Amino acid sequence: MTETERVDCTDCFALPGPDNTRIAYVKTGGGISETWHAPDCPALAITQINMEEGSKRVREQDAWARGVFPAAHERLRKAATP
Secondary structure, three states: OOOEEEOOOOOOOOOOOOOOEEEEEEOOOOOEEEEEEOOOOHHHHHHHHHHHHHHHHHHHHHHHHHHHHHHHHHHHHHHHOO
16 A cells, blocks of 8 residues: 655645545655645645646647647658658
């Protein structure tokens, strides 16, 4: 079983419970770090905003790559063909 380290939120100090939100991360080197947040916790709001922004950036980068890489591959293919 993987060891889970609980880190207390310094804003709300929430404990595990049905109304609280668990944020878990896989730690470098193994194990899981979890933090519980109350529904009105400012740290939870910031985490959610950062996750949504990160997801938006990934979608934008994916759309850009889908447009750029096929054209670049075609140019390379044409350049390599004698």
